[in-house]
Amino acid sequence: MAIAVSILPSQQLAALNDAYRKAVARKRVRLTLAAAVFFAALVVAAVGAEVNLRTFFTYFGNLISYFDRIFTLENGARVWTDVGEWFWGWRKWLWMLGETILISYVGTLFGAIIAFSLNFFAAENTSPAPWLRFVVRRLLEFARTVPGIVFALIFVIAFGLGPMAGVLATAIHSTGALGKLFSEIVENADMNPVEGVRSTGAGWMSCMRFAVLPQVAAGYASYALLRFEINVREASVMGFVGAGGIGQELVVAVRKFYYSDVSAILLMIIVTVFVIDIGTGWARARLFGREARA
């Protein structure tokens, strides 16, 4: 089937072509400018961060040989030839890994509980007073922006060395992160049920309990699980500053050059993170699956 394509008269076409070319040229100029600014920023950053490609290439062999060394036992054999020797400390390490998971679990739960009790004040549609919303939001922002490990450093001094500092640091950081996500879920919730409950004469508390909570509970659980997964990863380094968990063993092994121990501990951390990743993914799929069916 032939389709007739109408061609505009040449003076009209010339005007359109001209406008098109101008638009393209303007876009190109803008793109070039943005790229130039970006590269300038990169160069400044490279100078600021003391990037030295010569050091990098000279010592790049070190990286390869480092990985070579962490996969070599004391007697010069490869680690996987003698797994018993490689994982000689597996009892202790498994115990520490358990502690790491427990730290992140308790910390996440603490954080989720605090975030749960604060988030209705932070959400725009449910907050009882604007000043309260402002205060809670700033508080959550503070808890979220200061990295967990900085809290851990300070808590180690206040509460003493040990997992307690790690738990509290995890809890505060999770409060900040979860509080924001929770309040965003609440802001997306349908407000009609709230009006329905309020029209029966219910107070603020009942409105939240019977109108908002049923809508948002699954979302809360899903975000809390995701946070737990992130926290396991973060808790694995809390030990660097003395706040408990497997990080302590790892940092000792790295600093004292117990090469095969480094690879054994790293492998155990990676496997644990994998397992937790898959486990929470499965749990989240179930939660959301149930939500979709209802």
Add this chain to the structure above:
Amino acid sequence: MSRLPAPDRERLRGLYPQIFKQPVSARLATPVMLTAAFAVFVFGLVDLDFSPARLVSGLQQLGWITMMMIPPDPGSSLPAYLVALGETLSIALLGTTVAAVFALPVSLLAARNIVPSSLFRFPVRRLLDSIRGVDTLIWALVWINVVGLGPFAGVLAIAVSDFGAFGKLFSEAIEAADRKQVEGIRASGGNAFHEIRFGLLPQVLPVIAGQVLYFIESNTRSATIIGIVGAGGIGLQLAEQIRVLEWQKVSFLILMILVAVAAIDWISSKLRFAIIGRRAVA
């Protein structure tokens, strides 16, 4: 005032049998799960040495520390702190850029619509997963062994750990892209390279740019902490001042970090609006 008629239970039971006759397993699932979660929580508290006495004395200490932090005061080391902050921002920008540049080609290999064979995709995905499973701080420790103490180790640490994250995010963005443009390019006689360049990249680049900007922002946060193990930046100063209990300087450094993160946040959200458009972000 009229009253509602009393509900006819038998009729409702007949109408909605699936609500009235749930199996015991379904009814017990939630309470059992909650109890188990709570039991683990209590066990954790006991196992991790949570005692009320420790908590109270720790909170008292924390109260003291907070009092000592006020007012924030950099003493005479303000210039050094500003340099350290600049270093931190440089680490974040450079690390993220390097990671994005290297992750883009690899993410193509991990995307289902580019590499249909799972035999090739699987190892790439697992590699990205294991890189992501190791925290940035651990990478920093490793790189310090390779290139020595200093911010360069921080750049490499951020670059490597973001490489894992970007590889996954980019490949997801590529998998979510529309096939029609790609098919159009193929129909007009383009080869595989043309398909990627003209069919795929224009779709995914804005998404990727948005993600990279977001990561620069979140890496400003990560870059503040890798200094704690000696990889340069403001974290080094912070860890030092905490260890010597100079609380006024500590609070000043924390304030500096907060301000810097807020500034980067603001800039990057402006840029993201400019790139993806207001509609997509909101």
